Amino acid sequence: MRPLAALSLPLLFIFLLISLTPAFSDDAIQLRRVEIEGNKVTSEDLIRSMITLQQGQVYDLDEIIDEINISRENLEKTGLFATVFFDDELDEDNNLVITVRLREKNYLFFGLSGYFGYEDSEFYSSTSLYLNYNNISGTGSLLHLEIPCYRDYGVITRYTGYPGRFQYMLGLDVRHDYFYDENVQKLTAGFGYNFHERFLLGLNMESNRESPVQISESTLSFVFFPYIRWGLAARYTEKQKKWHSLFFTPYAGINVASQNGFHNTQFYGFDSRLSLNWDVLLQIVYALNVHVSYQDGTIPNEYRVRSNIRGTNYDAHAGNYRLTVINNFDFPWPTDNRIHLVPFLDYGMVGDDEMDFLLGGGLGLHWYTKYQDPLVFEVAYGEGLMINLSKNF
Amino acid sequence: MKRWLFIGFTCLLLITLANTSVYARGKKKRKGTQLTFWHSMSIYQRDALERLVADYNDSQDEVYVDLVFQGLYNEMKTKLIQALQARNEPDIAQVAIEYLDVFTQGGNIEPITERISDEDRADILSQFWSSVSRDREIYAFPFNLSVQVLYYNKDAFRQSGIDPDKPPKTWDDVIEYGTLLTKDYDNNGVVDQWGVLISLEGVFGFTPLIRQNGGEFLNQARTHALFNSSAGVEVMELVQDLAYTHQVMPANWTLFEGTSAFLEGKIAMGPITCAGIKFAEENLPWDLGISPLPYIENKSVLLGGAGIVTLSRSSRRQKAAMDFVSWLTRKENCIRWHKATGYLPLRKSAIDSIELQGFHRLNPNYRVPIDQLPYARPPDFTPYLPQIDQIMRHAIEDILLNKKDPQIILNIAAEKTNELLESEDDE
Numbered sequence: 001m002r003p004l005a006a007l008s009l010p011l012l013f014i015f016l017l018i019s020l021t022p023a024f025s026d027d028a029i030q031l032r033r034v035e036i037e038g039n040k041v042t043s044e045d046l047i048r049s050m051i052t053l054q055q056g057q058v059y060d061l062d063e064i065i066d067e068i069n070i071s072r073e074n075l076e077k078t079g080l081f082a083t084v085f086f087d088d089e090l091d092e093d094n095n096l097v098i099t100v101r102l103r104e105k106n107y108l109f110f111g112l113s114g115y116f117g118y119e120d121s122e123f124y125s126s127t128s129l130y131l132n133y134n135n136i137s138g139t140g141s142l143l144h145l146e147i148p149c150y151r152d153y154g155v156i157t158r159y160t161g162y163p164g165r166f167q168y169m170l171g172l173d174v175r176h177d178y179f180y181d182e183n184v185q186k187l188t189a190g191f192g193y194n195f196h197e198r199f200l201l202g203l204n205m206e207s208n209r210e211s212p213v214q215i216s217e218s219t220l221s222f223v224f225f226p227y228i229r230w231g232l233a234a235r236y237t238e239k240q241k242k243w244h245s246l247f248f249t250p251y252a253g254i255n256v257a258s259q260n261g262f263h264n265t266q267f268y269g270f271d272s273r274l275s276l277n278w279d280v281l282l283q284i285v286y287a288l289n290v291h292v293s294y295q296d297g298t299i300p301n302e303y304r305v306r307s308n309i310r311g312t313n314y315d316a317h318a319g320n321y322r323l324t325v326i327n328n329f330d331f332p333w334p335t336d337n338r339i340h341l342v343p344f345l346d347y348g349m350v351g352d353d354e355m356d357f358l359l360g361g362g363l364g365l366h367w368y369t370k371y372q373d374p375l376v377f378e379v380a381y382g383e384g385l386m387i388n389l390s391k392n393f
Numbered sequence: 394m395k396r397w398l399f400i401g402f403t404c405l406l407l408i409t410l411a412n413t414s415v416y417a418r419g420k421k422k423r424k425g426t427q428l429t430f431w432h433s434m435s436i437y438q439r440d441a442l443e444r445l446v447a448d449y450n451d452s453q454d455e456v457y458v459d460l461v462f463q464g465l466y467n468e469m470k471t472k473l474i475q476a477l478q479a480r481n482e483p484d485i486a487q488v489a490i491e492y493l494d495v496f497t498q499g500g501n502i503e504p505i506t507e508r509i510s511d512e513d514r515a516d517i518l519s520q521f522w523s524s525v526s527r528d529r530e531i532y533a534f535p536f537n538l539s540v541q542v543l544y545y546n547k548d549a550f551r552q553s554g555i556d557p558d559k560p561p562k563t564w565d566d567v568i569e570y571g572t573l574l575t576k577d578y579d580n581n582g583v584v585d586q587w588g589v590l591i592s593l594e595g596v597f598g599f600t601p602l603i604r605q606n607g608g609e610f611l612n613q614a615r616t617h618a619l620f621n622s623s624a625g626v627e628v629m630e631l632v633q634d635l636a637y638t639h640q641v642m643p644a645n646w647t648l649f650e651g652t653s654a655f656l657e658g659k660i661a662m663g664p665i666t667c668a669g670i671k672f673a674e675e676n677l678p679w680d681l682g683i684s685p686l687p688y689i690e691n692k693s694v695l696l697g698g699a700g701i702v703t704l705s706r707s708s709r710r711q712k713a714a715m716d717f718v719s720w721l722t723r724k725e726n727c728i729r730w731h732k733a734t735g736y737l738p739l740r741k742s743a744i745d746s747i748e749l750q751g752f753h754r755l756n757p758n759y760r761v762p763i764d765q766l767p768y769a770r771p772p773d774f775t776p777y778l779p780q781i782d783q784i785m786r787h788a789i790e791d792i793l794l795n796k797k798d799p800q801i802i803l804n805i806a807a808e809k810t811n812e813l814l815e816s817e818d819d820e
Contacts, residue, residue, distance in 0.1 A: 061750075087746070
C-alpha cells in the first residue's frame with residue numbers, strides 16, 4: 001500500500017493541476033459562448049448567421065480578432081445597426097465569452113415623395129405618400145408601400161427579402177394613371193444573387209396590364225429584366241473617399257394581343273446607370289450619375305423612357321433614347337451634419353430621332369431626421385420651375 | 394381643389410411628424426433628476442458626445458442629462474467662473490486640465506477622491522488620474538485626454554521617394570525628410586509644399602520638446618521657470634533652424650493658415666493632437682499617416698485635454714452626476730469615444746479589449762497615441778498657466794517671426810513667469 005500511497009499524492013497534484021489549468025493561455029483560448037444583446041426586432045438567427053466565431057472552438061488572439069472584424073463588417077453592412085460592440089470576458093472556468101451588443105437603428109421611414117412643377121404654362125406633379133419598413137420580421141426584409149396622389153392614384157407595394165446571398169422581390173401596383181388616362185395593374189417578381197459584395201446578378205419579371213379609359217381593350221405585357229450591378233452603391237465607412245457602381249439591365253417584352261385578328265407585338269431595350277462618388281474634402285461629396293437608355297418596338301406607356309433632368313416635366317420629354325448627366329455637390333452644414341446643402345446641375349438629351357437637349361439646375365436642402373432618410377427639398381429651374389421632394393432621380 | 398387640399402394637409406402632417414420625431418426623445422425623457430452638463434466639444438466631437446448622452450438618457454428614467462455647449466475651453470472657464478460667482482453653476486462641467494487649478498485654488502470645486510470607486514481607480518490609467526489630481530486629491534474625472542502625434546501625408550512621401558511606412562523618428566529625421574518634401578514645383582521662388590509645420594502653441598507646444606531635450610518647463614515646486622535653460626534654448630534654435638537654416642518650415646504662418654495648408658496637402662508633416670485623427674481620416678483628401686511624435690534625446694509627449702468636474706450642491710444630485718460620469722467613461726463608452734474622435738481610451742480594460750484590438754488592426758493610426766502613453770506627462774500645473782502660456786506665445790513669436798536671440802527672449806519670458814509664480818507664493 002505504501003508505494004500506492006506515495007503515488008497517490010503526485011497523481012492528485014497532477015489531477016488538480018490539469019483541472020485547474022485555464023483553457024486560456026498566452027497562445028490559445030476556448031470560446032465558450034457567443035451571446036447577443038440589444039436586438040429588439042432583429043432575429044437572433046439572422047445575427048448569428050453573420051457571426052463567424054464558432055462556440056467551443058479554440059482560437060489564438062489573432063484569429064479571434066480576425067473573426068470579430070469579419071463578423072462586425074457583416075453586421076454593419078446590413079445597415080440595421082447603429083452600433084456593434086464585441087465585449088469579451090472570461091467565465092468562471094477562464095473560458096472566453098463574447099457578448100455582441102447591438103443597438104438597432106430606426107426601421108420605419110415615411111414621408112412625401114415626388115415633385116411639383118410649372119412648365120409651358122401648365123402645372124404638373126407626381127407625388128406619393130410612402131412608408132418603408134426596413135426590418136420586416138427581424139430578417140432585414142424591406143416593405144415599401146406607396147400611395148400616389150396626383151399624377152396617379154392607387155397603391156404600389158414592394159417586398160424585398162435577403163436570405164443569405166440571395167435576394168428576392170415581389171411587387172403589386174394597382175393605380176390609375178391620369179397622364180395617359182388608363183388603369184394599370186402590374187405584378188413584379190424577381191430574384192438576384194450576390195456573387196460578391198460588389199457583384200449582383202439577377203432577373204426581374206413583370207406582367208403589366210394597361211387599360212385605357214377611352215377604349216375598351218387593354219394591353220397585357222410580359223417583360224423580362226435581367227440585371228447586373230457592379231461596385232458599391234453606397235459607402236460603408238466615411239474613410240472611403242471614392243465609390244462607384246454600374247447598373248445595367250437589358251430587357252425584352254411581349255404585348256399579348258387581346259382580340260382576335262391582332263398580332264402580338266414586342267419591344268426591347270436597356271437601361272444603365274453609372275454612378276461615381278468622390279468625397280472631395282471635409283465630407284463634401286461630388287456625385288456624378290450618367291444614365292443611358294435605349295428602347296425600340298411597341299412600348300407600353302409604363303416602360304417609356306422619360307427625362308430625369310430636374311427642372312423639366314419628365315412626362316413631356318420622352319422618347320426611345322436618353323443620355324443624361326446628373327451632378328450633385330453635397331455640402332454638410334458645418335455645425336449640424338444632419339443638414340446638407342446640395343447644389344446640382346443636370347443636363348442631357350432625351351427623345352426619338354430628334355432629341356431635346358435639356359438643362360436644369362438648382363439648390364437642394366437634405367435634412368436627415370429619424371424618420372426621413374433624408375427629407376429632400378430641392379428647387380430646380382430648367383424648362384420650367386420644379387420643387388423636387390424625391391431623393392431618387 | 395381637392396388634390397391641393399390633400400397635398401397641403403399631407404405636407405403639414407409630415408412636417409409635424411418629422412419635427413416630432415427629432416425632438417421626441419428629448420422631451421419624453423425629461424423626468425426625474427435633470428442634470429445640466431456644460432461641455433466644450435465642437436463639430437464631430439460634439440456629435441459623438443451627444444450620441445453618448447442620448448444613449449444614457451434612453452437607458453434609464455431616473456436622470457436626464459441636458460447637454461449645453463459653452464464654447465471652447467477658455468470661454469468655458471470664463472463662463473464657469475461667472476456662474477460659480479453667481480451661484481448658478483451647472484451640475485457637471487468639462488474643464489481643461491490646465492484650468493483646473495483656477496478652480497481648485499479658489500476652493501470652487503471639492504475633491505472627489507472618496508467618491509471614486511475602487512474599480513474605476515484601478516482601471517483608469519495612473520497618468521490620467523495624475524492629470525486631474527492636485528496635492529494627492531482628485532478633482533475631476535478624466536474624460537477627453539490626448540497627446541500629440543505626427544500627422545504626415547503619405548502621398549507626399551511617395552511623391553518624394555520616401556517610404557510612407559518609415560516616418561521620421563527623430564527631429565533630425567524630420568529635417569532630412571523635410572528637405573526632400575519641401576517643393577517649389579513651378580520654380581517661381583514660392584514654396585508649394587512645405588516639409589513640416591510645428592505650431593508651437595505656447596506652453597503646450599514647447600513643454601514636450603524641452604522635456605525631450607532633458608529639460609523641464611518649471612521646477613517641481615512650481616516656484617520658478619526652467620525653460621530658459623540650455624535645453625530650452627536649443628529647442629528654440631532647432632525651431633529657428635527648421636525655418637531659416639534648413640528652410641523646411643514656413644516661419645510666419647498663423648495657426649489658421651497652417652491648418653488650411655495642411656488640409657490642402659501643402660504641408661507634409663506636423664505634430665497635432667490625436668483628438669483630430671477621426672476628423673482627419675474622414676476629411677482629408679490624401680492618405681494620412683500617423684506616427685509617434687519625433688524626439689530629440691528622450692521620448693516625451695504632453696498629455697492634454699479635459700476632465701469632468703461635478704458641481705452639484707445637493708448630495709443626491711452629486712451622486713447622480715457621479716453615476717453619469719462613471720457611465721460615460723465605462724469601458725464600452727470610452728471605446729466608442731476613442732473610435733468616434735481619436736481621444737485616448739482611459740481604461741486598461743478598454744485598451745486590452747478584443748474589441749479595441751480589432752479596431753486598431755483595421756485602423757492602426759488610432760493605436761499610435763496609446764503607444765506613447767508610457768512617456769506622456771501633463772504640463773507643469775500652476776494656476777498661472779494661462780498667463781504663462783501667453784508669455785510663451787509672445788516669446789515664440791519673437792524668436793520665430795522676428796528671428797531674435799532665443800536665450801535673451803527666453804530669459805525675459807522666464808523673468809515674467811517668475812514674477813507671476815512669486816506673486817502666488819506671496820499670496
